[in-house]
Amino acid sequence: MPDYYPRIADNELADRLRSIGAVLIDGPKGCGKTETASRLARSVVRLDTDAGARALVGLNPESLFDQEAPVLFDEWQRVPEIWDQVRRHVDDLRQRGLYILTGSATPTDARELHSGAGRIGTLRMRPMSLSESGHSTGEVSLAALMAGEEQRAKRTEVSVPELLERIVIGGWPALLGEDERSAR
Template identity: 30%
Template sequence: MIKRILEETVKTALTRNASVALMGPRQVGKTTLALDLTETLPSVYLDLESRLDLIRIDDVRIFHLANEGKLIVLDEVQRIPEIFSEIRGIIDQERRKGNRYGQFLFLGSASMDLLQRSGESLAGRISYLELFPINVLEYAEDDQEKLNMLWVRGGFPESLLAESDQASFEWRLNFIKTYLERDIPMLGPRIPAAALERFWTMLTHNQGSVFNASHLARNLDVSSVTIARYLDLMTDLLLVRRLKPWTFNTGKRLIRSPKVYVRDSGITHALLNIENHNNLLGHPVVGMSWEGFVIENIMSILHTRAQAYYYGSPGGAEIDLVLEFGNGENWAIEIKKSFYPKLSKGFHVACEDLKPERKFVIYSGNDTFFLGEDIMAISISAFMKLVSKKS
């Protein structure tokens, strides 16, 4: 079993908050992480997709009283968002007794923003964390073979640890089918599965592109409003990322639409019918797949350290990823699927506009070296370690 970096963060959050919400897509490992915690903490676990567990929690006050002093773990909590108003009263009652921390752990498969809207009554009583698929530091470090496997199969545990590429590929196809035919309808939106699958696949063909609703709408024969609704849904389910554009204080005309990525590289490859590393290397999406993979790995260790953007101008000045840290410091990151990275003129022009404190090229190799005086070529694992140490 792979030790998840976020486990210690969840433990710490429970010592500082009455409740913690751990979000992430289905099958990403939330339940496994939570059950690991329950082995060291007095606790009780309920799966709210189980009819019996739903009955048990029907009166949450009585259930809490029967399990006083235990951490109550509620899995798939987005199914009953009305429970948060009741839990607020329980938390406030426990506060008056002097019990302020570690009472509830919520697990959910929708976005933190979606749960926050449902759980507004817990303001000041809850901390939100996101569990990403398994990342490079958790699995691959500087092992090139493992890195390639993680990239091809993605970070969902059952896909990554499957006995073969074929078994991994079949798991991901079933994951996609289950989301489209069961999980999304269960959350309420009435969207034809075939239409949503075409949209999801279209995003993979346009991985890392600036979002153009009109272009997608024409290709799918729906309205731009419908496309925007599809994107909102896939973003809320933590399956797609909208990377915001940098639009601050440069005095330049900049692109203001987000870039869109299918978040897990393995899901990207399954939607494109790419089964193994050799198939991927010969596919037109290889460069943008690597870019999305790197960005998602970096996002998995950012937490509150930095905000992430891309920088682009109509004239071609572009930076793949800009990290803005809390002290106002900016890092510019270019991402290249090459052992011998070369930078475009657009990156240099963009850096002249932005004036970042540090410049990096994340490439496929393991060595660290300088390209010119101030641009560091670095591996994804070394860069993630560098960010992790940044306060």
């Protein structure tokens, strides 16, 4: 099994970083947010496991921002104050692609945070598609179908039972190499 499966979100994140100061990647736990963000980040601050980094947000936040960009603030919701710090830095520096925030939960006091409009873009990440996991060719585009475009694909090698097994296993990166019984 490969260490990393390329994701559709890889290109979407790169595009957003070229157009805005910071990007929030949100989505369910275990869908690959941190791994995807880590591919583009030059610096990583793990707010879930680094007590020193959490303390610095209140004591000396500038030290967290004095790193090579883009800086990934992983599990940002653990220290919600980082949101306004990121927004302020984007305003002050007036540059793009500075920060990436990842997290699976919204802080309980989120209503007090600035929206981040114009400074922090959002990328919603979901579990892997069959195309991303290598279980489909991706020849048929749902977007094209919805746009009324005719779609044709070669006959698939995946049987109906195999497809049902893939549905049960799902697109969670940690389960891709597991069998159906283990995934359940």
